[in-house]
Amino acid sequence: MPEGDTVWNTARLLGDAITGRTVTRSDFRVPKLATADLSGWTVADSACRGKHLLLRLAREGREPLTLHSHLRMDGTWRTYKPGERWTGRPAHLIRVALHTPAAVAVGFHLHELALVPTREEERLVGHLGPDLMGDDWDAAEAVRRLLARPERSVSDALLDQQNLAGIGNLYKAESLFLRGLSPWTPVGAVDDLTALVEKAHALLNSNRGRWTQATTGSLRRGETNWVFERAGQPCRRCRTTIRRWTGGDHERITYWCPHCQPGVGPPRP
Numbered sequence: 001m002p003e004g005d006t007v008w009n010t011a012r013l014l015g016d017a018i019t020g021r022t023v024t025r026s027d028f029r030v031p032k033l034a035t036a037d038l039s040g041w042t043v044a045d046s047a048c049r050g051k052h053l054l055l056r057l058a059r060e061g062r063e064p065l066t067l068h069s070h071l072r073m074d075g076t077w078r079t080y081k082p083g084e085r086w087t088g089r090p091a092h093l094i095r096v097a098l099h100t101p102a103a104v105a106v107g108f109h110l111h112e113l114a115l116v117p118t119r120e121e122e123r124l125v126g127h128l129g130p131d132l133m134g135d136d137w138d139a140a141e142a143v144r145r146l147l148a149r150p151e152r153s154v155s156d157a158l159l160d161q162q163n164l165a166g167i168g169n170l171y172k173a174e175s176l177f178l179r180g181l182s183p184w185t186p187v188g189a190v191d192d193l194t195a196l197v198e199k200a201h202a203l204l205n206s207n208r209g210r211w212t213q214a215t216t217g218s219l220r221r222g223e224t225n226w227v228f229e230r231a232g233q234p235c236r237r238c239r240t241t242i243r244r245w246t247g248g249d250h251e252r253i254t255y256w257c258p259h260c261q262p263g264v265g266p267p268r269p
Contacts, residue, residue: 004166050165150188
């Protein structure tokens with residue numbers, strides 16, 4: 001699943017291509033929006049909240065609208081020049097295309113696609129916790145939400161978008177490693193939750209504006225992560241073999257170094 005920085009970068013990509021442009025033709029390929037027509041609407045803003053994308057549209061004399069989408073595991077937006085072939089993904093995955101004089105924005109395999117009055121955005125994203133990529137990031141509020149369930153494992157709690165929005169499996173694993181925390185540590189037993197959420201915040205924002213995600217400081221292939229997707233390889237710090245486990249509330253893969261992240265181990269099968 002794309003992390004918050006990828007969604008932020010996608011919002012900027014769309015914004016650079018079509019913000020300020022008037023839609024000349026729209027093509028929705030989902031049943032509930034099949035008759036929607038955004039021709040004549042201007043793309044006023046391209047924003048994100050956590051892992052949700054929000055394209056805001058304006059038209060004189062009409063109430064502003066927001067086109068909402070979620071990428072989940074396999075969704076993506078791509079932009080093309082007018083007349084350019086839409087390459088990169090199969091055509092049957094197209095869910096929407098917005099044509100403007102400058103560019104065409106095409107959404108492939110998007111989820112939770114909805115067109116709502118902008119004043120109703122909160123109905124779609126109001127449940128989310130503080131946005132790790134947002135200008136209004138609030139570490140104290142994120143900690144307060146995490147502590148609402150102190151018995152929960154910290155790895156599960158970090159992935160819950162109602163606690164803090166934007167973190168995914170990569171930054172979960174890397175943040176816990178860098179803080180020396182076992183993924184199965186109860187939230188209430190974490191010594192410094194503020195330091196943990198601020199570490200996640202720093203890691204995501206360090207990759208703002210680029211597509212290569214790195215947490216080690218190196219952008220070289222094979223050197224970008226500490227533990228994520230490195231199961232069976234030696235820890236970069238202590239040479240202990242990195243391990244992986246699948247499970248938890250989200251049935252996600254967890255990567256960790258047993259030596260650098262001591263404490264509670266994974267549940268037995």
